Amino acid sequence: MKLLRLKITDPNGFRSLPCGFEHHFCRFRSLQEELAKNNGFAPFVCAGPNGSGKSNLLEVLGAIFYHMECLYLANLPDSFAYDEEQNPEGFQGSKSIPDGFELEYLIKPIDAFKVKGFNSMAQVCINKIPGEAPKWWLLNDEGSKQPTELTLGRTYFRELLPDYVLGYSSGENEILSLPFFKMRFIQFDEYWNALSKQLPYSGYPETRMAYLDSSYSQALLLCNLLFHDEVTLEPFHKNVGIEKLKEFRIILRRRIELTTEQFETFALEDEKSVDAVTQRNNALYSYYDDEEQRERYYLNLLYNFEKTEDSNDKADPILERLKRCATLSYEDDASDSLILDYWVNETTQQAFKENFSNDPLSLFQAFQVLLTLNLYTVSDQLKADLYQSNSHYVSETVPTLASDQRIMRFKFVRFNKTGCDEPLMLKELSDGEHQLLHSLGLCLLFRNTNSLFLLDEPEAHFNPDWRANFISRLRQCFPKNGDHSQEMLITTHTPFLISDSKPDKVLIFKKDQDTRKVSIAHPKYNTLGASINKITMNTFGKRETIGAYAQGLLDDLRNRFYQGDEDGETLINEIHQQLGDSVEKLLLIKAILANKDDDSEENSEEVSP
Numbered sequence: 001m002k003l004l005r006l007k008i009t010d011p012n013g014f015r016s017l018p019c020g021f022e023h024h025f026c027r028f029r030s031l032q033e034e035l036a037k038n039n040g041f042a043p044f045v046c047a048g049p050n051g052s053g054k055s056n057l058l059e060v061l062g063a064i065f066y067h068m069e070c071l072y073l074a075n076l077p078d079s080f081a082y083d084e085e086q087n088p089e090g091f092q093g094s095k096s097i098p099d100g101f102e103l104e105y106l107i108k109p110i111d112a113f114k115v116k117g118f119n120s121m122a123q124v125c126i127n128k129i130p131g132e133a134p135k136w137w138l139l140n141d142e143g144s145k146q147p148t149e150l151t152l153g154r155t156y157f158r159e160l161l162p163d164y165v166l167g168y169s170s171g172e173n174e175i176l177s178l179p180f181f182k183m184r185f186i187q188f189d190e191y192w193n194a195l196s197k198q199l200p201y202s203g204y205p206e207t208r209m210a211y212l213d214s215s216y217s218q219a220l221l222l223c224n225l226l227f228h229d230e231v232t233l234e235p236f237h238k239n240v241g242i243e244k245l246k247e248f249r250i251i252l253r254r255r256i257e258l259t260t261e262q263f264e265t266f267a268l269e270d271e272k273s274v275d276a277v278t279q280r281n282n283a284l285y286s287y288y289d290d291e292e293q294r295e296r297y298y299l300n301l302l303y304n305f306e307k308t309e310d311s312n313d314k315a316d317p318i319l320e321r322l323k324r325c326a327t328l329s330y331e332d333d334a335s336d337s338l339i340l341d342y343w344v345n346e347t348t349q350q351a352f353k354e355n356f357s358n359d360p361l362s363l364f365q366a367f368q369v370l371l372t373l374n375l376y377t378v379s380d381q382l383k384a385d386l387y388q389s390n391s392h393y394v395s396e397t398v399p400t401l402a403s404d405q406r407i408m409r410f411k412f413v414r415f416n417k418t419g420c421d422e423p424l425m426l427k428e429l430s431d432g433e434h435q436l437l438h439s440l441g442l443c444l445l446f447r448n449t450n451s452l453f454l455l456d457e458p459e460a461h462f463n464p465d466w467r468a469n470f471i472s473r474l475r476q477c478f479p480k481n482g483d484h485s486q487e488m489l490i491t492t493h494t495p496f497l498i499s500d501s502k503p504d505k506v507l508i509f510k511k512d513q514d515t516r517k518v519s520i521a522h523p524k525y526n527t528l529g530a531s532i533n534k535i536t537m538n539t540f541g542k543r544e545t546i547g548a549y550a551q552g553l554l555d556d557l558r559n560r561f562y563q564g565d566e567d568g569e570t571l572i573n574e575i576h577q578q579l580g581d582s583v584e585k586l587l588l589i590k591a592i593l594a595n596k597d598d599d600s601e602e603n604s605e606e607v608s609p
Contacts, residue, residue: 004104041488044489045501048539048540052509059176072158090387091387104125137149165451166453168456176454178389180209196265218413223360223363223367227358240433242415247413251410255298256376283299286298326340327343374406386398432463454488458470471501499535508521508522523539546582558588
């Protein structure tokens, strides 16, 4: 996809983006040149001082696509959708945050469309008027000179959305993560509903929004190292030095105890007894606890992922495929868990490719739904509150499970690393190495999709060398001259990212101190290859090339020089002793020397005959 234009028409705006805010991502001429030359991937770099509104642009795009995704999902939980009596605060297509917007972008067209220009991509516009459901428009219909309003079914509209919307933040950006966080519960409820009502389950989430945080870091790394060759993994090798994957373990806990409330979701209206429910749904069983004088209910939460007697013969459940790839698998009866051990070699990698369609994304989606099952302790009431919440602290209300209470967990993920004699575990890497693996791993995993990437300060923990190389590494992750078009927005305080980008890909954010409104502009100079000093001065208003404390020392020395009470040579020696080399130091020394030369000339004139 390619973003073209965003306008906020909600009277309340969106955070610091006011009503009437409009930004054109691509002008017609530059877009035509970009499509014609097909120069490959290049992200939008969003830069500016702290608090200038950079993250708000990512957040509003995440919020918009969350609303559009929810409109067309077939599997929505009962506690999510609006009901005048039962759920008056539930989701409505006519209400969103922001509640009014226009979003225009290019996307691969569906077969029913005949379009003109833009390399045969559909130019679509989503227009949401406050209080009304969004409307779709096709702006480059081959048979019309005017925009054409689209009236399509749910399946076709979903095809006009990005393949995936992917979020990542190096910090705790709760606003960006909120819509993605809600989607995890929708994914869980999709599976829970299939399990409770004995409906078919696809084995992957219907929702296409994913937020990559620490809970997915091991899954992300495994999928990339198991499937990609050395050439594709070169961005991993160059900086982090990760080489071969050596081993890992997957632990899957089958049995969970249900509350009475949870058990009742499995009962049909005409079922009058526990036996009737458990006989119909083979994933359930119960027994009477004599000591506590009550019925206990248990559920095999992995039932839809296993090969069972009543499974479809053609089905190939996730756990069966994972077992076929394992070096060793066994049952732990005490915890009712399945243990899968993998000693990784070429045969292991080939087994994963054969069982997961030769696609790392297929394996990741399997891990994704299994990891989502770790939300099983969250009550229906808490989920209903989460779906309706706009709180910045919503994730803190969800309980964190002890490792032995989780349905799925990884252990002993070890790999070779350049310069290390023994294999390392993922937890042994530094914060910067984790961030690089997250951001680059996300790109490698979704490299063959038409997706939108929203990365909030992904390079915050990088050293200067990694920052200078980051854009190059990102470009390496995506195929050159491929059939897919990715769009990426990166917020940053790093001049190196700007220096590796053309001006039309750099968005400079400013916030008016009086009105608190945000504006965006492109740099008025050629940023590609520009010096770090020039970028720092123009973008962040920082003219000095040294730290504030050192600048203070230099200012004191300058003041002593201007007061004229000290010998210039003595002052220069003190400057050399106190401060390292810098432009500021050099300018002060030149000024002192120039003054010394002037004094010498005056003295010579006084003594000449």
